[in-house]
Amino acid sequence: MLMSSSPVASQGFLLEALQIRKTFGQTEVLKGVDLQVKAGELVFLIGPSGSGKSTLLRCCNRLEEPTGGTLKLNGTDLLARSTDINEMRRKIGMVFQSFNLYPHLTVIGNVTLALRKVMKMPKAEADARAIENLKLVGMAEKALSYPSQLSGGQQQRVGIARSLALNPMMILMDEPTSALDPELVDSVLEVIKSLRDRGMTMVIASHEMNFARNAADRVVFLENGLVVESGTAEQIFTNAQHERTRQFLRQVRH
Amino acid sequence: MDMLIQEFFNFQVMARVWPMILAGLIQTALLCAVLIPIGIAGGIGTMLLATSSHRALRWPTILAIDFFRSFPPLVLIIFVYAGIPFLGLQVPALAAISVAFFLNASAYFGEIFRAGMKSVPKGQVEAARSTGMTAGQTFLYVTFPQAVRNVLPDLLSNTIELVKLTTLASVVSVPELLHSADLARSLTYNSSPLILAAGIYLLVLWPLVRIISRLEHRLR
Amino acid sequence: METWNRFVFTFFNADIAWRYWPTIVEGLWVTIAAGLLVVVTGVTCGMLLASLRTLGIRALNIPIILFVDIFRALPPLAIILVIFFGLPNVGIVLPSLVVLWTSLGAVLAAFSEEVFWAGITSVPPGQWMASRSTGMTFGQTLFHVILPQAVKLAIPPLTNRTISITKNLALGSAIGVNEILGQANSALSMSSNATPLTMGAFLYVLVFAPLILASRMLERRYQWGGH
Ligand SMILES: Nc1ncnc2c1ncn2[C@@H]1O[C@H](COP(=O)(O)OP(=O)(O)OP(=O)(O)O)[C@@H](O)[C@H]1O
Ligand SMILES: [Mg+2]
Numbered sequence: 001m002l003m004s005s006s007p008v009a010s011q012g013f014l015l016e017a018l019q020i021r022k023t024f025g026q027t028e029v030l031k032g033v034d035l036q037v038k039a040g041e042l043v044f045l046i047g048p049s050g051s052g053k054s055t056l057l058r059c060c061n062r063l064e065e066p067t068g069g070t071l072k073l074n075g076t077d078l079l080a081r082s083t084d085i086n087e088m089r090r091k092i093g094m095v096f097q098s099f100n101l102y103p104h105l106t107v108i109g110n111v112t113l114a115l116r117k118v119m120k121m122p123k124a125e126a127d128a129r130a131i132e133n134l135k136l137v138g139m140a141e142k143a144l145s146y147p148s149q150l151s152g153g154q155q156q157r158v159g160i161a162r163s164l165a166l167n168p169m170m171i172l173m174d175e176p177t178s179a180l181d182p183e184l185v186d187s188v189l190e191v192i193k194s195l196r197d198r199g200m201t202m203v204i205a206s207h208e209m210n211f212a213r214n215a216a217d218r219v220v221f222l223e224n225g226l227v228v229e230s231g232t233a234e235q236i237f238t239n240a241q242h243e244r245t246r247q248f249l250r251q252v253r254h
Numbered sequence: 255m256d257m258l259i260q261e262f263f264n265f266q267v268m269a270r271v272w273p274m275i276l277a278g279l280i281q282t283a284l285l286c287a288v289l290i291p292i293g294i295a296g297g298i299g300t301m302l303l304a305t306s307s308h309r310a311l312r313w314p315t316i317l318a319i320d321f322f323r324s325f326p327p328l329v330l331i332i333f334v335y336a337g338i339p340f341l342g343l344q345v346p347a348l349a350a351i352s353v354a355f356f357l358n359a360s361a362y363f364g365e366i367f368r369a370g371m372k373s374v375p376k377g378q379v380e381a382a383r384s385t386g387m388t389a390g391q392t393f394l395y396v397t398f399p400q401a402v403r404n405v406l407p408d409l410l411s412n413t414i415e416l417v418k419l420t421t422l423a424s425v426v427s428v429p430e431l432l433h434s435a436d437l438a439r440s441l442t443y444n445s446s447p448l449i450l451a452a453g454i455y456l457l458v459l460w461p462l463v464r465i466i467s468r469l470e471h472r473l474r
Numbered sequence: 475m476e477t478w479n480r481f482v483f484t485f486f487n488a489d490i491a492w493r494y495w496p497t498i499v500e501g502l503w504v505t506i507a508a509g510l511l512v513v514v515t516g517v518t519c520g521m522l523l524a525s526l527r528t529l530g531i532r533a534l535n536i537p538i539i540l541f542v543d544i545f546r547a548l549p550p551l552a553i554i555l556v557i558f559f560g561l562p563n564v565g566i567v568l569p570s571l572v573v574l575w576t577s578l579g580a581v582l583a584a585f586s587e588e589v590f591w592a593g594i595t596s597v598p599p600g601q602w603m604a605s606r607s608t609g610m611t612f613g614q615t616l617f618h619v620i621l622p623q624a625v626k627l628a629i630p631p632l633t634n635r636t637i638s639i640t641k642n643l644a645l646g647s648a649i650g651v652n653e654i655l656g657q658a659n660s661a662l663s664m665s666s667n668a669t670p671l672t673m674g675a676f677l678y679v680l681v682f683a684p685l686i687l688a689s690r691m692l693e694r695r696y697q698w699g700g701h
Contacts, residue, residue, distance in 0.1 A: 087609060088609075098598075113619070162608065257565075261564050336662060
């Protein structure tokens, strides 16, 4: 199911964001950032608070409108006028730090809403698809619960299932575990790892350095709206080229 | 267009009836100055009864609150003003609207104050009492001020409603602002006096409406 | 005893009640019909205006806010009199029931816009983002995600507002609408007895007391939380 949805564009990039700029009023938050992601890759976005990680992720599905640069998903220009951005957003899942589950809907209602309204799926089919994806994150038994009855870790897994159910080409995650109590973090990281093993393409902004080290294919270090350095997890964690990167990694480890 | 201006914004007519309107405005101001404090006092009294620990006080009060909240104030006014004279008692219009006002305002203010008191955490009373304050002092210095702050938008908004309610006095011929304006309309065969009165209500109440909107958004 | 008898004769006179009952019940139907009209149009318009305001278009928001502020500030009776006496002089003659309906409908629209807007703005922005990130359009997000949450927040204050505005239907008697109070008033002058007024008051309580109780129960339930 998941494998089939991942595109086969093995050469070339699935997501290609070049020279992305974003200004809020006077302040330039992104100053020309490149982010290129291959199919099946897990890219970790790290950097100090305020460096622009969240803004970059939100620019990738145009929840923030970039003020400059080019943005392509699997060859489709996301910034073109002719592109149906809602159709493209469906193909780019997003998982939020604060889960953002819809409190007035049950777990299964959360997962099926876009299936029914965006993909126009009949209810029975949407329900089946939702249960299937809730199983993947271990939340199928809670299908009829409301978000307020779940722990943070459970809510986040539902959040992942919600974007997974739309069969996205890739998923963006903005600090998916940083609102969680420490003992709940692992359940979510396990789900992320299983997605990776199934070939899902992901870009994750996170401070989980140990997890990054074990699971990331590539790590991008962002500071002040610019990419300072990017490379394999191995390169960045053991052999960073820039002093600033090493300094940051020392800080977050303690 | 000309016809509209002629009918609704005729400044000559407005100038001519201004003395009448002014007299009405003064009457309205007096009504508000007397009735609003009475209503607030009645509300506090009602709240004290409605939050009393004695069931025998609490339940009848809550019943009365709901009764007078489901009574249109105009019906109350007419009832007192037009009904009681059949008993052979003369009721001055002013007394009729004062009674109706008092009952209506006490019910609404009482309910607002009650919600305010409920929103103050129990720990506040315990903390105050633990420092040796009496129940009365605790109420006066600790819980009541917090209650008022918590329901400030509702209090203001109900005060506006009371000001608007004074227009009902016109139905029983108290010469307040709207009544004077309506009289002026029937004398001049022109609606400009009504617009003038509406303009005065707007001038006074609009700032309050804005303040409430601000307060409500700040509290959120 | 004498006074008591007189009191009963004046306010609870069975003969009079029997004679004027049909007249006053006629008023009851008018009140109920007008009330339903006011509530449905007022609340619907209020929700539409609040939804329009989410678009964030200045040229749209300014007139909406003006409308809302003005109809929140003006006394309903002043609005009713301006429409009832003013419009005929510029050639627009509306039946008094329509005047009552549009005036109170506009007032309720203004108040409910405010309540819905407050509800909409207190839905966390993450809800918009989550929904838009799944490809839902602005309209779908508003309709399926934001409004259901906003409406839930709006229901308790809206119920109270709706009740207190609908009670102004009694103002219709001032422009000759034959609702409960109007009917009671004319029965009063015909019978020279206050019993019709008692009946009118009783009917008003009969209509509104259940609503007041319902609003109390709603508030309770919402305080307890749940969904
Ligand atoms: N809507 C906005 N308006 C103005 N400034 C904004 C807005 N959103 C973000 N910023 C600013 O952009 C900068 C980058 O913010 P961003 O949230 O992308 O950082 P981040 O790397 O995700 O930080 P964190 O690790 O704290 O989440 C910050 O200085 C922030 O204040
Ligand atoms: Mg962030």
